[in-house]
Amino acid sequence: MLGPLVSVLLFLSAILTALVYFTREDQAREREAVARDTEYAQQRLRLRLLERQEQVMRLARDIANRTLEETAFVAQAESLVLQHPELLGVHWIGPYREVITGFNSPVVEPRGQRRSGQRLPPGLADGAFELARDLHQPVYSRPLRRDDGGWSVLMFVPFENQRRFGGAVMAELALDNLLRYGVPPEVLARYAVTLEGEDGTLLAGEALAPAPRGPLGHLPWAARPQSHALSLSPVGNSVLVRVEGLRAERDRTAEVLFWLVGAMSVATIWMLLANMRHSRRRLQAQRALLAETNFRRAMENSMLTGMRVLDLEGRITYVNRAFCDMTGWSEEELIGATAPFPYWPESEHEHLMARLQDEISGRNTPGGFEVPVKRKNGSIFYARMYVSPLIDAQGRQTGWMTSMTDITEPRRIREELAASYDRFVTVLDSLDEAISVAPLHSHELLFANRMYRNWFGEGSAGHERMLELCAAVPVLPAQDVQDQVDSLMGLPADALVEAIAEHAQIHVPELGKWLELRTRYLTWVDGRLVQMLIATDITARRQAEEQAKLQAERAATASRLITMGEMASSVAHELNQPLTAISNYASGMISRLRQGRIETDELLGALEKTARQAQRAGSIIQRIRAFVKKSEPHPTLSDVGQMVANATELADIELRRHLVRLNVYLAERLPPLMVDPILIEQVLINLLKNAGESIQCAGRPPGQRLVELTVTPRQVDGRDGVEFVVRDNGCGIPPEHLERIYDAFYSTKTEGMGIGLKLCRSIVESHHGRLTARNLYNGEQVSGCEFSVWLPAAAAPAKPDAGSDKTSLPTLG
Template identity: 50%
Template structure:
C-alpha cells in the first residue's frame, strides 16, 4: 500500500508542472483563439479516429499478405527440395552405371537390362542412351523400359542427339561434359515429340580418356507431376520457367486462347542441381478483400467524412461570426481612435437640438469639457453673446436641412473668452431602420487657414507685380490642352494672348492644337512621367522673330501647374542689342584678321620681292639668250623648245607665289568647309618659307597620315600657323642663335584626352630663348606685345580663331634642367573621334615610332 501511494505521488509531481504549463498557456490565449482551439479539438479527434481505422485495416491486410507470401515460399521450397533429391539420386545411379561401363563390367546387353530397370522406376525419364566419343549410339532404352532403335538416331533428325558442329543444347552439354569430365545438365529444349525436356550427360572416362557419355533425358512436366507433393499443388500453382522467363511446364493447365492472370504473390527458386537456367516458381493469390473494396472501411470513411464536414461547417460559421465580431470591434476602435486623433470637431444633436455627443477635438477647440456640453440646448455656451441671433438662425437652417454643401463659416467662443473662426458641415444621423435620429456636425478651425490665405493673396499680388514689371516675356502653356495659363505684360505686349508666340519661341508644337485638325494631332508628351520632365533643367536657346525683328534668349522648363496639369514655362529675354553688338564685334574681328594678314605680308614684302626676283631674272636670261641665238641662227628647234619650257616653268612659279599671297590677303567671309590638315600645312609652310629663308631658319614638318577631315576655315588656320611660324623665326633671328639652333619643328598628330576628346594637335617648336613667365600669362591680352614695333593683336587673333573653332591654344617653355632651350606653341582642333583610324597613335609619337605613319618635309637653311 505505501508503494502504491508513493507511485501516485510521483505521478502527481510529474504531471503537476505540465498541467501548470498547459493551464498558463491556455489562459494567455485570447477568447477568440480559445474558441478556435475548442472547435478544432473535435475535428482533430475525428481525423485521428479515421487515421487509426485506416492504419488498422492496412496492418491486418499486410499481415494476411505476409502470411500468404510465407506459405507460397514454403511450398515452393518443399517442391524444390523434392525435385532436387530426385535429381541427385538419379545422377548417382547414372554415375554407377557409367563406372561399370568404363570398367567393362557390362556390355550393351547388360546395360540395356540395367537401363530398363532404371527407366521403369523413374517415370520422369524419357530415355537412357549410351553414346561413344564419336556421338554414335551404343544402346538406348526408352522410358517405358524397352529397347527402341528409333531413339537417339545420329542422322541429325533427332533433336535429343548431339550433332557435331551444331549449337543445340545436347551438343553444348556434350562438349561441356567432355571438357569438364563431370555430369552436365543441358538447357531445356523440345524433343522429337515436342515435349519440353532437358538432359543430364555423365562422361565416360577410361584409361584412354574420354570415351563417350551416358545420357538421361528428363521430362519437365513429369518432374512437376510426380515430385511436387499433392498437398503443395493443391494449395498453390507450381511452374518451371526457362532462362527467358517463359513457362515450360505448370501444375495448372491454362485455358487455350486465354492469357492467365498474373499471380499477386510469387516466389522463385533455381531447379537445383541442374543449374541450367530453369527456375521453379510458386504462385499464390490473395483471398482477402482489398482495402478499397471493404464495405466496412468505406462506411467508417463516410461517417468520418460526414462528421468532419459538419465540424468544418460549424467551425466556419463560428469563424465567420468571430471575423464579424473582430471587424466590428476593430471598426469601433478605429473610429474612436480616428475621432480622438483628428483635429476636426464632431458634435451630434438629437431631434430636440440637444447635444448628445462631442469628441475630444471639439472640446479642445471650445475649451469646454464633455460633461459641460452633453445635454445642453440652445443657446450653447460656445456662442458669442453678440452673435446669438445669427447662430440661432444657422441652427434652424441646419435642422431643416438647408445648410450649403460647402459648409457654413461661423464665429465660435472659447471658454477663456477668446474667439476663433470655424467652418461647419452638417449631415443627418440615420439608424439601422432608416429613421433619422438627429444631426452630425463637423467643425474645423479655419483661423490659421484664413491668415495663410490672406498672406498668399498678398504674396500672389506681389509676385504678379514683379512678373508684370519684368522686361522679359514670361508665359506658361499647358502641354496637353495647348492653353495659355499665364502671360506677363511683356509677353502680351509682343505676342498678345495667342499661345502661338509661346510655341514660336519654344520651337515645339505646343499651343498649335486649336485648329480644325486638332483631333488628328499627336501629343508627343503623352505617357511621359511628369517627374522626369519637371526634374530636367532649363534649355537655353536663341530665337529670331522675324515679325518683330528681335532676338530672344529663350529658357524653358516643365512644371506641374496648380491644378496638377503638366505645363511648360518659358522666359524670353530681349537680346537684340547684344546680338548686334556681337555682330559688330565679329565684323571688327574680321577686319583685324584682314589687317593682321596685310601686316604680315607687309613685313614679308622684301622677302616676297626677292622671291619673285629669282623667277623673273631667270625668265629675262632665258629670253635674252634665245634672242641672241636666233639672230645668229645658232639654235636648233629642240634647244628652243627646251628654253621656252624652262621660261614657262619660271613664269608659273612666279604666278603661284602671287596666287598664294593673293588668296592669303584677300578679304572674304569666314567659311567652314571640309579641309585636310596636310593641305593647310603645305600652304602655310610655302608662304612662311619666304620669311624663314630670309632669316636663315630651317623648318622640319611632320604630318601624320590618314587624318580625318577638319570642318574649319582653311585661311584662318593658315593665318594662325603663319603667325606662329613667323614669331618663332623672329625669336630665333633676334636672339642671334648659331646655325645648330636655327630650326623650327611643325608637328600635326591626332590625339585623344578625357578633357578634350578626339582632336588634331598642331604644334610649333623653336630652339629660341623662350619667354618669361609674366609674358606667357599676358601674351593674349589686346595690344600687348614684346616687340618695339608690334601692335599686340597677333596672338589675340590666333586665340580668337582657335576658340571660334572650339579648340584650345597653349604656350610653354622647354627646359634642359633649369635652362630654357626653346618654346612650343600648340593649338588643337576637335574632330569626330569615331572617324579616327584605330591604327593611328593617340600621342605625339615621332616619325620613327613603330606605329607612326607621316609625311615629313624639310626646308633647309639657304
C-alpha cells in the same frame, strides 16, 4: 430552466478559475521583476558608494604620500562635497581621533558640523575608527541619526605615516540623498524604495502605508504588494535596500470583476425566472431608451466638435464640453442664454443676429457657414457651423442642433497659400522672360506670366507658335482619336524621368525679336503631363555676337595685312629675283636678235625660262593676294598637306631673310580637316614668323638657326585629329609671362601689337581645337619654345543644323 442555470454556474466557475490562475501568474512575474529591480538598485547604490570610496581613498593616499597639504585637502574635500549631494562632510582625522581639517556641507546644521581640533568621541559608531585602524582598510559605520532627524553612515579610510597608523579620512554619507541620487529614476517611478536597518528601522525613503483589505482580500486572486530586500554592500548588513511594488488597481478590479460576474449570474438567473413577468416593463423601458438614444445620437454625430442645442425660441438648452473649451464659457453661463450670446463679438451682433434668425426659420446652407467667435478672454477665432433640426421620438422637431468646428488654423493656412500664390505670380510677372505652361495635345493655356501676355496675348497661340519655330524642341504630333495605345508616344524618354531642359534660339518675325527658348516637361498639379516654355529676349545679345563676329573677321584680315607688312621687304626681295631674271632674259634676247646671232631653239629656251620666272612671280603675288583677301570664315574639307605647303611658302620668305632654316616633317595618311584653310594658314604663318623672330632675338649663329614644323595624327580625349608642332631654338618665353601671352594687346616683343597669339588662339578654338605653348630647356637654361596646335578630324564634329548659327570668332579683348 435548469439548462440556462447550469450554464451560468459553469460560466461563473470558469471565470473564477481563470481569474485565480492568471492572478497567480501575474504575482509570480511581479516577484521576479521586484527581485531583479532590487538587485539593479542595489548595484547602482553600491557603485555610487564605491565611487565615493575610491575618491576618499585617493585623498588618503595623497596624505600618506605627503603630496596633499591641509589647504589642498580642504579644497578637494569641498569639491567632493559640493559635487556629490550624498556627502555631508569629508574630514582629516588624526591617529588620536582629533579632527585636523575638513569641509562640512552647507546643509549640515552648525551643531552637527565637525571642526578642526574637535576630538571624536571614543567608540563612535561602534568603534568603526578603531576597526579601520586595526584592519588597515575602509570601514563603514552603522547608521547614525543626525540632529536634523536623518540618518547617515561614516566611512573611515585609514592611511599610514612612516609605516605607522597616521589617521584616517572620514566621509559622512547621507542615506536619504544616497537613495535619492543613487537609485535610477525608472526604479523610483515603479517602486517604493527604502533603506532600512537590520532591525527594520526606516533609514531613508518613504514606506508604503499598508493598504486596507477589502472584503475579498483573503481570496487567492487578491493583490498583495511584492517586496524584496538586499543588504547594501559595502556598508554591510546594517543597511538593507528594500524595494516594494507600488500597488496597482488590480486588487480592486479583481474584486469588482468577481462581484460583477456574480451579480450578472444572479441577474441572469433572476431574468430567466421573471422574463415573462417583466416583458411589458422592459418594453416600456426600451421605448424610453429609444427616445433618449435619438437625442444622444444627434449630439454624438459630431463628438469631436462643439455641440449646441437651441430650442424653437432660440434659447440654448445644451452645450457639450468641446463647445465650452472652445469658447471658454462654462456650461452654467451658456445654458438658458438668449441672443446676443456671450461668445458673439460686439462688432458682429447685427450679422450674427440675422444668421440666427435664418437658423431658427430653417434657412440654412447644407455646407455650413463661417462665423467669428469670441472667447471669454476676449480673443477671436473663426469657426464653421452646421445646423440640423433636432427630432424627438414622436417625430416632432424640438429645436436645432448646431455643431461648431474651429477653422482658425485651416483659414490661416488658406490665407498663407493665397499670399504665397500672389508672391509667386508677382515674381514671375516681374521676370524679363516669357513663361507659359500648356498640356500636351491641347490648346489650353494653364499659366502665362505678364511678359508672355504682352508679347502674345492671352491665348495659347504664342505657345504653339514658339513650338513651331523651335526645331530643337520635340513637338508631339496630334494623336488620332482611335489610337489609344500610348498617349505619350513620341516623347523623349529622358524628359519623362528627368527635368532636362532643351535650349534653342528662334526668330519670331511677328515680334521682330530673337528668343532663347528653354523647355521641359512637368507633371501639373492635376497629374497631367505639361510642357513649360521659357523665352528670353536675346536680340541685343545676337546683335552683339554679330558685331563681335564682324570685329573678329576684321581683326583676322588686319592681322594678315600686318603680317604681310612685316614681311614686305622679304617679299620684295623674293619677287626681285624672278623679275631680274625676266629682265636679263629679255635684254639678252633683244641684243642677240639685233645682232642676228640667235637660233630658234635658243629663243624658245630663253622664252620658256622667262615664262617660268613670270609664273613664279605671279604665284607669289597670287598667294599673297589670297592670304590678305578679306572674306568670311568658310569651313571646308581641306587637305592638311596643301595647307602646310601654302603656309610654308609664304613663311619661308621671311625665315630666309633672317637666315633661318625651316624643316617640315609631314606624316603620311593624314585625315582631312573641316576648317577654313586661310585661317589655319594664318595661324601657321604667325607661329613660324614668331619662331624666326625669336631665333633672331636670341642671336644664334647662322648654322644653328632652325625651325621645325611637325605634322602628325594624334588622339585627344578619344577623338582623332591632327597636331601641328612649331619648334624653335630661340630665346623662349619668360616663365612669368607664359600665362599672359594669349591676352589681348599683351606682347613680349618691343614692337609687338599683342593681337597675334590672341587671334591664333581664337581661330583654333573656333575650330574646336587647342593651342598650347611651352618652353624647351637644356638643363636649367631655356633653349627654345614649342607651340602645339591640335585640330579635330573631319569625322569627329557633327555637321551644324540648317537653323544653327555659324561658328564665329571671339571678339578681341
